Amino acid sequence: MTESTTPTLTPAELNARDAVGTLVVDVRAPAEYAAGHLPGAISVPLDALETLLPELREAAAGRDLIVVCAAGQRSATACARLAAAGVTAVGVAGGTHAWRAAGLPLDTAPHSGRAVWAMDRQVRFAAGALVLLGLATGVRSPRARLLSAGVASGLVYSGLSNTCGMAAVLGKLPFNRPQPTALDSARRALRG
Template sequence: MTAPTTIDSQDLSERLSSAAPPRVLDVRTPGEFETAHIAGAYNVPLDLLREHRDEITKHLDEEVVLVCRSGQRAAQAEETLRAAGLGNVHILDGGIVAWEAKGFAVNRGAQRWDLERQVRLVAGSIVLTSILASIAAPKLKWVAAAIGGGLTFASLTNTCAMGMALSKLPYNRGATCDAQTVVSQLVGPAGDRKAR
């Protein structure tokens, strides 16, 4: 398997201004996307992309750039698209964090916590609560151990079951987070892309 092809923020900015701009797919949750996203990007959450990969890839015939917060979810999306036979796929190096750090503009909406921050809050809260509660019920310390084991597994496999579960909460979902809406946006007129 070949290493994913990355593209830096400057190169993406130049390509977006070209006559044939790439299709930018932001694989974060709708809540994260609403907070800040690159103009013209399509929100295709990672779980939705995985579940409807074949249907979505039918509408991706040009160059595709995948964006997430820092690159982890984009790398997983890249694997999914390559497995479906899509070849011209790139990952924005450093994700939206690097894009903003380089001073490139984003469209902003309601501010929400990103998924990684939510995972840290939930995992930390469970560990803290179970350790404190283990004073009264000693066996609760194993809940903290389970969370620690889960985080270790997540790091080793570059996946996160807690993140996947949190991404399905209403806080992270939008009204337009379904395969039919995503596909209709992808097949809409090319001019719609510039207005996003």
């Protein structure tokens, strides 16, 4: 297992920084961002990172680029992708969870549509539901228990590799994807 080598700031270190020279990019799903994000953060979902790479590169040339997610995994992935594209970025240790735990303020944004759970909650629900389905149908058909075994194997792999295939799949669902106008808004904010 390889630990992340992405440089990080603690919430206190980020909070003490000059906001003028710092650009904070939130790579969570749009609904997660709307529910609570660091003040001044721009929403650029992880799946849209490559789409906005030219704007991110330009913005990072003049300011320090800070990337945040819920707990740190997605921001580490984003920082690695940015580094591969020649853009220097720093993550926030513990993400918005650590920011909130430090007693620092979060802003909210309007979100069209119904409330969407945070990605980690979606993963826990989907994994649990699939395990229960495999066990329940396994009463009539023992082979159905393979579904539970498959989910368990995926969770073990997720823990060992520090990645989450289920989150990647769930991130493709319509309610976890940004609206096209949201990317236009992010593009304008990055250029501004």
